[in-house]
Amino acid sequence: MPEGHTLHRLALDLDEAFGGTCPAVSSPQGRMAAAAELVDRTMLEATSAHGKHLFLHFEADRSIHIHLGLIGKFQFSAYAPPTGQVRLRVANDTIAADLRGPQLCALRTPAEVIAVQQKLGPDPLRDDADPEKAWARIQRSTKPIAALLMDQSVLSGVGNVYRAEVLFRNRLAPMTPGKDLKRASWRAIWRDLVELMPIGVRDNRIDTVRPEHEPEAMGRDPRVDDHGGEVYVYRRNGQACHVCGSTVRTVVLEGRNLFWCGKCQRRK
Structure with missing residues (x-):
């Protein structure tokens, strides 16, 4: 299972690729279609990680919460039509980030994000860790x-x-x-x-x-x-x-x- 540094690195990579823009968000596999539609073409305001949990924060107080689990992974590549079982795709005209096989991928409200984080211990990679x-x-x-x-x-x-x-x-x-x-x-x-x-x-x-x-x-x-x-x-x-x-x-x-x-x- 990926350790915390992997999720923090993913947060940085996603922010570099899509932060401050309105990327296309979709669920080619279909399991996240309704959630993806709500954040599609809306501003990705920030990305963050807490331990092994990754959060993509979109405008209108909507966040995508991801836990990769044992086999989940994000793959970045030049834009092309998705192949295979892609749970979530974040893309623009030049780059696509495809999520496959996560343990968890869900839409959260700000209160729900806080509730998840409150159950976690301090993360040595976060400035707010105690x-x-x-x-x-x-x-x-x-x-x-x-x-x-x-x-x-x-x-x-x-x-x-x-x-x-x-x-x-x-x-x-x-x-x-x-x-x-x-x-x-x-x-x-x-x-x-x-x-x-x-x-x-x-x-x-x-x-x-x-x-x-x-x-x-x-x-x-x-x-x-x-x-x-x-x-x-x-x-x-x-x-x-x-x-x-x-x-x-x-x-x-x-x-x-x-x-x-x-x-x-x-x-x-």
Whole structure:
């Protein structure tokens, strides 16, 4: 599932292509036809993201709310007739953005947008994020911090890659209960996310290794993986840790694969 940086990047790309204009909005597949008709050729006033949720804000207080889910994606291309199952198309005379396979695509009122956002935890990529709201929930929970970081009602936008990597970078044992996490450790996690996630937006991929652990610095081959950038532990189970050489481990936690280094990540 795309992590928060992907949605923020999409918001920027959509705004660059269509912001401040009145694009053609349609639903070639037909499932969003009525909603698309209401915003077709009206002003796209702003685009925004909150965690893994994307919002296209049109005039007359109408917003399209999108959650990509596991298989959803927006594809930008030079304008041509749509092909395949396109749920939503935003287009002008030169470019088209086609949405396929989203988990959610719905028309919202401003009040409904606010209601969605109020259920989400703070997003490290948003200027209005308050990390204390996440900390208030973390310090009361007996769940492992590795599970809490993936709970979108606690912290918004962090997925499997960022949670594994930020825990490694801060040498934190992933099974530490939230109530046992030190406040200083939470602040360090938040600072790390605020530093790393904008890089993901900029580069449209996740890179988390520090300069001294880059392939060139270590004399190792670059990572080859469909998910992109250089990482410490994500999807590196059975391989040697870049820092200590121990074998990277994996375990299923709440239905998702967790990756960590048992030697480096001992801090509670």
